Structure formats: structure tokens, C-alpha cells
Amino acid sequence: MSTPLTVEMHQLACRAKEAAVQLAGLSTTDKNLLLERMADALLQERETLQRENEKDLVNARAAGLSAAMIDRLLLSEERIAAMAAGLREVAALPDPVGEITGMWRRPNGIQVGRMRIPLGVIGIIFESRPNVTADAAGLCLKSGNAVILRGGSEAIHSNRAIGQLLSRQLTDMGLPAAALQVVETTDREAITALLQCEDQIDLIIPRGGEGLIRFVSEHSRIPVIKHYKGICHTFVDAAADFDMASRICLNAKVQRPGVCNAMETLLIHQDIAETFVPRIVREMHQHGVLLRGCPVCQSLSDRIEPASDADWDTEYLDLVLSLRVVENINEAINHIRRHGSLHTEVIVTNDYANAQHFVRAVNSSVIMVNASSRFSDGNQLGLGAEIGISTTKLHAFGPMGLEDLTTRKFIVFGDGQVRA
């Protein structure tokens, strides 16, 4: 069933695949120069961008979008500068392409190794924030991939303007414009059409709310890297330092509650519950956190509302915290296995064996000992920049950096060997 739109998306994907061949062979110097030029252009053409952005803002106000939504759309001078700075940071990162990650010799004398190469064509499907256009493009191009960007219809003027400006830097350097394409139609069918181009597009990364991500992964024939939500746990063990535990818990809950690496559930060892529960409840309360807890917790503080079964599976993204007292570390681990979302789990303890046990036994994508779950982020963990986060285990698990936009081919050097 080919409609004009599916044909158009297929052609766009074919052009990207064609461009990807050239991108894969670009030198690190040229890729860095490209990103620097893109950063310069964003700053120089700020006023054009803001003029286009204003069209989106006018439409958003007319459509009665919420203040939070409108704020996400806004391309302020500061945000444009941040996009430019982001591109320069990516330019400064090491280039993963061409790295030989290992080389060994076989008994017959052939040398075998693995070399990093770009994935090829990456499709980014996102909502609202137009800065994703520049951020994602920078990471994809630096790793030698062609990129197709499909933002939300509410940011179409902004995305298009950013895309055109970045694309011009490609052609100015004699590179194919199709290495970076912004899908200009706001028709949702464009997404489903793109998701069928399995012979052209190598990876789809959806960024946005759970609804968008489910839609993309249900309709895609292309591999999708995704995470639905972050229900992050902190377990305060019997052997925890209370000051440290309280500092880590407060940071994980209140420093930025609306993000996926904020803590949603606090598990507390029963041996310290009598002392620690009232203390943390008081501190959380002072920071405006609403508390929902198990009956044992409730018996230790009158500021805790009863938690329903659904609470343990809820990503509040807000100043709300569920608390539960557990018998021991294994009950904590089992709770995490049952209710976690494979994102980030923290243990606070000074017990060596428990720290080791927790790290080994919990198979979420990020496991921490004595640190705030808020560090679960590509930048904070030292990946340089983050293209997304994966809570599915194939290809990448956890925060994803430049390296995760590559794959490895085998390379073999022989002297005429044949198989016996």
C-alpha cells in the first residue's frame, strides 16, 4: 500500500542510506570541523531561528498548550547557545569510528580483530524540544551516521529552520545534504512509513513520553532502542551511614523530581526503620515531598499516607515518594525485581558483602553503591554526551553515548590461508 507519503519517506530513507556511505568514510578532522561550523551557524543565525520559533509559539498559544509545553518549545538565546556548546562538546569527544577493539592470532596464523564502524542510518523520533534536532544530529554525525529527524508537529517551524541551517553546513563542505534530514510533514503517517524502511534505516531512537515510545515500538520493523520509564529504587541497608543515606535520598528525590533517574521508591531495612524512617520523613516533608508507605512505615510516622499496590509500579516524576520497610537485602532485591523498570537502583551501605551482593544480584541497567541515582546519565557517568537511554538489553543497556551509535565488524589479515 504505497501512498505518496510512504513513497516520499522511502525515498528520503534511500537518500540517507546513500549519504551514509560517504559519512562512514569521513575523517575525524572533517567531522569535527562540520560540528564546529554548525555551532557557529546556530549562533550567527540566532535571529532567524527565533523568528521561526515564534511561529511555533504563536500556534502553541492559539492551541491552548500548557505553560510547561510552551516553555519546552521556546528557543531562548540561552538555549541556542547551549545547542552550539553541545555541538562543540561532541566535536571534542574521541571519535569511536575505526577503533580496533581487539586483535588476536589464530593457530593457522590469521590475525582477527574487530573494528568499530557507524551503524549507518539512525532515525530519531521525538517530541516538543527543538534542541533535540541539533543535539541528536551532532552525535549521529560525529559517529559517522546519517540521521533522519522527526520532531513533534508543534515545533515544526523551529525544527525545520534548525535542520536547514545544519544541512547547509554539510553542503558547504561538499558533503551530501541527505546526511541530515528533517521530516517536514507533520502527518503522523510519516512516522509509520519511516518505520517500515528496514532496508535503509538501521536504528530508531524514540525520545518522548511513554505513548510515543509505545507507538513507535509497536509499528517498527526496524530495531528500536527505548526506555519506557524510570522507577528507580534506593535501598538503605542496616549498615548505612544515616547522614550519607539521607543526603543521597534527598538528592535522588528532590534535586530534579521530573526526570527518569529520580528516586520513586525508598526501601529501608527493618533494623534501622525505627530511627531512619522518622528522620527521612521529616526531611522529605521539609522539601515538600508527599509520602506514601507500607503499614510498618505508617506506624513510624503520621505523615505517611497508605501506599496502594499501584504505587510500587508508579513513576511519579513529581515530589511524591513511596516507602517500604523490608526484612533484609533479599526482600529489597525481590521488590526491585518485581517492580523495577531496569533503570537505576541504589544501595546505601557500609557492609562490604551486601554492597557486592546487591551489585551482582540486581540486573537493572545501572547499579550504584553509596551514590545518588541522579548520576545515571551519560554525561555524569563519563560517556561524554547522551543520545538516549535503554532499558532493553539488546545492543545497549543504560545511558547511551557515541559508542552505542556504532557496531563492530570483524577484520581478518591472512597470508593466503585456506580452510582444511
Next chain:
Amino acid sequence: MSTPLTVEMHQLACRAKEAAVQLAGLSTTDKNLLLERMADALLQERETLQRENEKDLVNARAAGLSAAMIDRLLLSEERIAAMAAGLREVAALPDPVGEITGMWRRPNGIQVGRMRIPLGVIGIIFESRPNVTADAAGLCLKSGNAVILRGGSEAIHSNRAIGQLLSRQLTDMGLPAAALQVVETTDREAITALLQCEDQIDLIIPRGGEGLIRFVSEHSRIPVIKHYKGICHTFVDAAADFDMASRICLNAKVQRPGVCNAMETLLIHQDIAETFVPRIVREMHQHGVLLRGCPVCQSLSDRIEPASDADWDTEYLDLVLSLRVVENINEAINHIRRHGSLHTEVIVTNDYANAQHFVRAVNSSVIMVNASSRFSDGNQLGLGAEIGISTTKLHAFGPMGLEDLTTRKFIVFGDGQVRA
């Protein structure tokens, strides 16, 4: 739409997920002991296996299956011994689980690393050969994964018998039988039902013909690692040693023509065509190879039939070879890009720059210089054993070993750090 069969498959997948937790925590010693016991049991209960296998053979003969098909079904004494030996080889391989692949320190003092963990539950969907039951189970269990095996209906008695025997070794060691489950129904709906269990099964590996693989990847909501076909090329450069080139080409074509790493197309530099084409045609002809070539090739030998456009995209899996004379290395690379299947490509050359250029510019999963494409195999490349081969780029690209049945989680060790 839940039918009794979809419910049954869902329950089976849930049991596997439950078992996977225990599998992930097993020590290397216990996993190796398990595999050794499985190997012993295969040998000890050879007669039972052969009795069950005979039922499949009787049915196959009655159904009029081809001699080749019937041969694939056969569990000879030799093949049972090979299954047992295969399990012992996997037991002897290093355990990838728990390996810390890197560890670094961030400016704030947190230590960040990555640790290998099992994927969880792996579904293997295969055809004909019952030995896959033991081979795949060994690799999945050694890497700490639970495994669900669904073989072809024609081998159901053999697969069931092998599965029961292996499963008994699990329970004898106090391990959950659900760590290894053979799907006992031959209804094809069982496959589609399994492919919906995305919350329980982490990876699907189909092994068999292109039809099976397409069916699986079209119906799966679970990531699928696959390869459709192997159209492997050898490019004989102008600077090639003719003796070496001829040895490599003959080995790649005739040593075992029916497998995916055999050569299907030979590309020859025009500068040597006049000498090399008649020589290689004569040698191939002596080995019974049928030749199809471009007009230039045909002008150099009367043993070459004309190649049609379709020939360049055909995996013969037989003693047939297509030949084409190319102007230069870039024409060879472009031919491979257009007609290759991302499997294995070989250059034969003594020119350093061309060898480097070919290795960098061709992004198939295995690129070789001066060696036969027949080395493109997990064992030959030194991965120890092969669970499959991937010609899609996500997660694994090329032959897959034990390591590819794992993923990596981030581990973080702090001293109370919080995010500013």
C-alpha cells in the same frame, strides 16, 4: 486474543523468566558441571535418543521427505558424540558473566564500570537438525541465560527426548527445569505466541532457511538476531599473487559450497583478467563449478555462461559461481555494496594501500585480506563456539559467540556523592 495455546506459551515464557534469575547467579563451576553432566547423559542415554529419533525418521520417510532432509534429522552415534563433545567444549570456554569490561573514575570521585550480565531468556527457533537443541542450550546456559527451544515438527520426538534428558540434569543439581524448555507442540501458532512475549523473552534467534527467518522477524515483538543469506565476494586485485588467489578462490567456492560463508561472486581486476580469468575458470571447471560471467569474462573463456542481473544477487549454495571483471578496486567495492548481504568479503592483494582501503571502506560483518571466506565462522575466528551469525548491525554483527548472549550493566561505587 488468548487461546489455550497462547496462554500456555505465555506461562512457559514466565517460568523461563523466573528461572533466569537463578541462572544469572550461578557460579562458573556449577555451570560447567551442569554442561559436563549433560554431555555424560547424552552418551549414556544414546539408545533412548536413537529410539525416539527413529520415530521421526519413520514419519519423515512416510511423508516422503528428501534424502537430504532425512539425513539432517538422523541422530547417529557419531552425531550424539559430537553433541556431547560440543557441550564439553563450551564448558571449557571462559565464562563471560561478571566480567568487568572497563572501570574509570569521574572528577567527583565516583568509580564507574561496566559488568557483563546474561541477557535473560533466549528463544531459539530452528529447523530440522535436532543437535541444535543441545548446542544452543549449552551456549545459553553457559552464559547464564534460560532458553526456550522450538525445533521443527519433523524432529519433535528427537528434540523432546534431548530436552527431557538435559532438563533432568538441571533438576538433579537442584536447578529449575524451566531454565531449558523444549516447546512440545508442533503447532506453528506456538511460534507466533512466543514471539509476543516481549516482557519475558529478551532475544529470539531463528536458525534455518530464509522463509523461517522472515516469518520470525515479521511476527516478533522481541528483538531478533538474524541473517538471511550469505552472498560473499572475493575481489582479486591487480597486485594479487595468482597462486594465492587461486587457492583462496577454490577453497571459498568448492570446499563446502552449501554454506553461507562460501563465495558466490568473484570480482577480478581488469589488469589481470586476461591471465587470471582463463586460469581460474579452468581450475573451477575441474572442480565441477558452473560459471556465469559478465561479457568481458565471457570474451576470455568459452566455458562461461552469461550472467543475468539476478545472478549478482543470488546465493547459489551450490557449485555455481558468478564472475565479473571490474575496472578498479572502487568498482569492486561498489559492486559489493549494491549486491552484498553484509556477510563476508575478501580481497586478495599484495598492495598495502588497497588492502587498507578495502578493510576500511567495506562495511560487511567480516572483511578479510588474503584468506578464504570459509574462515567466517565463530570457531574459526576464535570465538570458541557459534550461536549464530548476524548480518544486521544492532547488538552483534557477524559470527556470534558466548559474549553476544550477554549485555553490560553500569556499576557505580561512590562514597556518598550527590549531584549538584
